[in-house]
Amino acid sequence: MQLLVSHTSPYARKCRVLVRELGLESKVEEIDAHPFEDSEILLRANPLGRVPCLIRDGKGYPESTLIGEMLHEEAEYPWRYDWEDQRIEALASGLLDLAVGRRVEMVRDEAIYSDYWIGRREAGISRTLDVLEAEANRGLELDTMGALTIAVAVSYLDFRYPESDWRNGHPKLTGLHDAWAARPSFAQTKPPADA
Ligand SMILES: N[C@@H](CCC(=O)N[C@@H](CS)C(=O)NCC(=O)O)C(=O)O
The missing domain is CATH 1.20.1050.10 (Glutathione S-transferase Yfyf (Class Pi); Chain A, domain 2)
Structure with a gap:
């Protein structure tokens, strides 16, 4: 999986922290894609033009909360989440x-x-x-x-x-x-x- 991020975005930071906390570093490659540069990879994955965006199986998933849930699933839900x-x-x-x-x-x-x-x-x-x-x-x-x-x-x-x-x-x-x-x-x- 690839995680499109910018280093100043707090939404991206939440996902980046989670990748590290859940031990997913080897499964999730972080790619810098500052939203205001409108890079091809970001706009192709996320028409909203925002970071973070997770690319899994060729599909782009926007929204830090949704990405958080997907990372949890990947790590087999180690945290309480009710x-x-x-x-x-x-x-x-x-x-x-x-x-x-x-x-x-x-x-x-x-x-x-x-x-x-x-x-x-x-x-x-x-x-x-x-x-x-x-x-x-x-x-x-x-x-x-x-x-x-x-x-x-x-x-x-x-x-x-x-x-x-x-x-x-x-x-x-x-x-x-x-x-x-x-x-x-x-x-x-x-x-x-x-x-
Ligand atoms: N609700 C979204 C917000 C994402 C967001 O607004 N990201 C900002 C960076 S902090 C962005 O990419 N802004 C570019 C724009 O609005 O054009 C989430 O939780 O991921």
Whole structure:
């Protein structure tokens, strides 16, 4: 299988971490395909023009959550993966969408930059962090898609929205992030500092 990625995409990072955690490195070849270069291999595999995309048996599979499920199947489901975990994963994926959406708005030309949309994204990020903190207080297993997606999302906030000061008031999420950050899979997939 081939995994089309960019090294700054948090969605791709989630899949890259998972490949390493599930011991699938010999089965999944990572290929750099920055979405804004519109490379032939990416557009052929994924008409949406987005990363990540997994190519299996000649077919392209988009969406990090779907790819996560396929990687789990490949590894014969070593992690718990039930509705409750999928609910946390969906919330954390939405947090990522808000953080990426904010970033996209921030880098627009000044003439079309929207304070309204930035404020809306920031309010959603703040609400979702509070809900995930409450969930983490009830206890979240580290080896779950929910916990992994939270760790990737808050690490993306450090990368693209450090002013969010997300650690403030979220000690459980801070602990969850730090535990993930100590793993080689996380260190090996850290976005380049100058990107
Ligand atoms: N929902 C998708 C989001 C993927 C996504 O938006 N990837 C970004 C990179 S962070 C991308 O490829 N953007 C290119 C574009 O939107 O044209 C997933 O979970 O995989």
